[in-house]
Amino acid sequence: MNLDYSPTLDQLCQLVASVDDKLDSHILFVTKNGDVHLSPFRADTAVGAEYANEEELQFVLDTFMIAEGYTGREATQDREWMDELFSELIVHWEDKTTGFAWESI
Template structure:
């Protein structure tokens, strides 16, 4: 899914469905080129440490804490949850794009 290439909510659902909530805390983030990523935060890093180590990050969301079912197939099936994230991505990306700093989006 790329924010510059007519993203769809179904693409977002696929990203979330491919993740395992039990694998760890996750970060939803967008690369400088517009690609949307949902990554497990490595155990040796904090979310801020992950941000600092990820030079291609343009914007990121609040951490999806492990065990809360924010990622995975059940999250992807939650239409309201997916719609709110999708709408936020569409709203936030135009202002985050091209900035010299990483935008942090706190939805919850």
């Protein structure tokens, strides 16, 4: 999913469904080129594996703790949650947010 290329709610749902809520906590972040990532987040590494290169990071939207229902297939069934998450991504991308943006969700 890339925020510069007509992103859709369906693309976000596919991304959220692609991870296992019961296996890991996950971090949702956007790179400077608009790519949206949802990566495992482990306390022992302090960062998601894919966003270790902070030079490419635009913003971090949120960290979703393990087994709280914010990621995985079941989360995509909550349309209100998915609409809110999609809207936040779009707003922060358009506002050119940098750093941590998670206080807004």
